[in-house]
Amino acid sequence: MFNLVPLMLEKVGIIVIVAFLFSQMKSFRKIIQNKHNTKEKVMLIFLFGAFGIISNYTGVEIAQNTIAKTGWLSEIQPENALANTRVMGIVIGGLLGGPMVGVGAGLIAGVHRYMLGGFTAFSCGISTIIAGIVAGYLGRRRKQNGKKITATFAVLIGMIMEALQMLIILLTAKPYEQAWNLVQLIGFPMIFVNGFGTLLFMFIIQSIMRDEVRVRANQTNRAFQIADQTLPFFRQGLNTHSCKEISEIMLELTDADAVAVTDDHQVLAHVGAASDHHTPKANLATGLTKRALESGKILVAKTKEEIFCFQSHCPLEAAIVLPLKVKNKIVGTLKMYYSQPEKLDKVQQQLAEGLGNLFSTQLELAEAERQTKLLRDAEIKALQAQIHPHFLFNSINTISALCRTDVDKARKLLLELSSFFRGNLQGARQMLIPLEKELENVRSYISLEQTRFPNKYFITFQIEPNLNKVLIPPFTLQPLVENAIHYGFPGSKNQGDITIRIFTKDNKLHIIVVDNGKGIPEERIRVLGKQVVNSKKGNGTAIFNISERLNGIYSGQASLTIKSQVDFGTTVSISIPLGSKGVFDRDVESLYSG
Structure with a gap:
């Protein structure tokens, strides 16, 4: 009995070597890795059936309780039997492929074993088919329960099926005494060795599965890496600079020999091989790209003729072209070229297809972001426009009153008003203006008010030096001063004191307007800047507009706060991040280019 163990291990080694060689074939790995359709199940049937046939041919012939022959067995004497590893392959096939594969592979290997002959031919044939049926059923049930086919589970089923074969031999093989002697000789070696062989076979299968997981993980990681690095450029839209980047x-992060991006009518960028004739701003060079734009489908070419480049000496011999879509409209293509067709394998195709979908999504997000900015720009312009008539009507009322009492002062007031609006015509078209321009507006406004009410308001400016060119939203400071004058001192006979402080701290520009007026009730402060408030004494439009524009331009990084105490005065503070040009990223030259 123990002499049989080394021989059986040798036979297992043959099957394991064959399985290992198969595992290096892409077609075999694909069959093992994928979910199995009918075609792939048929292939599994023949594959594991073949393993059973090989086991039959390479088994050990047993005659009168002794080892008779160990070579290639094409026929077994009627009174002899066969010790082999047939059940191992059938069990693994059934566990992986389900009942259909188990039954099919069992029939192939079982019928072949029956045809070899021997007094256990029928018993072994029947037991092989039963092993396939049981393994297939158990494998399917385990998968339905959400469990994996582990090596331990496979070894256990393999050993049980081999023990079942021994039982069937005892029940069906004749004469019984000879069958009993045979089982005593081969039972333990076959159960043990088949279990060990199943373990090795499952290690190979698990290695294939782990390789697939690693490949997918690497693909996912590479796709995310590419997406992360390309996102800033896709946000710029499709242009020659962004597409080149x-x-x-x-090109750096994939195995492609050349990468190109086009819009719907011309090449925007081409880097890598064939850059001599695939040039930016040129018309589309390949018929493959034109067909992809027309069909909207992913196209793969494995020959130069399929690429259909107008240059006969073009080194590119394989390509995958992916349409880029925004809201189901084709806006361009992404192309990956290869100088050797075999480099464009399934992994590269899957990566390219994933990137094509990802890039289309990035373009849609970039377009949505651009539309959001345009809408926000329009909203901010509308909010700024609301302030113009607010100040204009107040100024006209002041001029109207002075026209009856002092024509010279009214004339001076008109000049101040003219100067104010002349400066603001350009400011109203901008998101940001220099601080010195805003201060000019404030001084013009104060001049208008003090002309109407001389010696009623005393204004103090405390401005940190060298801040004239700092950019702030227009109409940020002037409405605060206007509010302090009109709502801080209504009917007051005492002189009003207003202090304007502007300084930098913690990399922010701070604008603070302090008055000693009547103050604001606490319940009103809670809503000021958050909504327009219906009130006989003012609706808070100016504060609301300033708050909305700060939020829109600085994306929540700026702030406006109000502190007040009734009968003691009010402090309004604005904080703006220094060096920020808002979400529109403009510089001083572009702001004042017109």
Whole structure:
């Protein structure tokens, strides 16, 4: 009995070597890795059935309780039997492929074993088919329960099926005494060795599965890496600069020999091989790209003829072209070229297809972001426009009153008003203006008010030096001064004191307007800046507008706070991040280019 163990291990080694060689074939790995359709199940049937046939041919012939022959067995004497590893392959096939594969592989290996002959031919044939049926059923049930086919589980089922074969031999093989002697000789070696062989076979299968997981993980990681590096450029839209950067990133992080991006009518970028004739701003060079734009489908070419480049000496021999879509409209293509067709394998195709979908999504997000900015720009312009008539009507009322009492002062007031609006015509078209421009507006406004009410308001400016060129939203300070004058001192006979402080701290520009007026009730402060408030004494439009514009331009990084105490005065503070040009990223030259 123990002499049989080394021989059986040798036979297991043959099957394991064959399985290992198969595992290096892409087609075999694909069958093992994928969910199995009918075609792939048929292939599994023949594959594991073949393992059973090999086991039959390479088994050990047993005659009169002794080892008779160990070579290639094409026929077994009627009074002899066979010790082999047939059940191992059938059990693994059934566990992986389900009942259909188990039954099919069992029939192939069982019928072949029956045809070899021997007094256990029928018993072994029947037991092989039963092993396939049981393994297939148990494998399917385990998968339905959400459990994996582990090596331990496979070994256990393999050993049980081999023990079942021994039982069937005892029940069906004749004469019984000879069957009993045979089982005593081969039972333990076959159960043990088949279990060990099943373990090795499952290690190979698990290695294939782990390789698939690693490949997918690497693909996912690479796709995320590419997406992360290309996102800033896709946000710029499809142009020659952004597309060149995108192509260079993809060339570095993929196995492609050349990468190109086009819009719907011309090449925007091409880096890598064939850059001599695939040039930016040129018309589309390949018929493959034109067909992809027309069909909206992913196209794969494995020959130069399929690429259909107008240059006969073009080194590119394989390509995958992916349409880029925004809201189901084709706006361009992403192309990955290869100088050797075999480099464009399934992994590269899957990566390219994933990136094509990802890039289309990034373009849609960039377009949505651009539309959001345009809408926000329009909203901010509308909010700024609301302030113009607010100040204009107040000024006209002041001029109207002075026209009856002092024509010279009215004339001076008109000049101040003219100067104010002349400066603001340009400011109203901008998101940001220099601080010195806003201070000019404030001084013009104060001049208008003090002309109407001389010696009623005393204004103090405390401005940190060298802040004239700092950019702030227009109509940020002037409405605060206007509010302090009109709502801080209604009917007051005492002189009003207003202090304007502007300084930098913690990399922020701070604008503070303090008055000693009547103050604001606490319940009103809670809503000021958050909504327009219906009130006979003012609706808070100016504060609301300033707050909305700060939020829109600085994306929540700026702040406006109000502190007040009834009969003691009010302090309004604005904090703006220094060096920020808001979400529109403009500089001083572009602001005042017109």
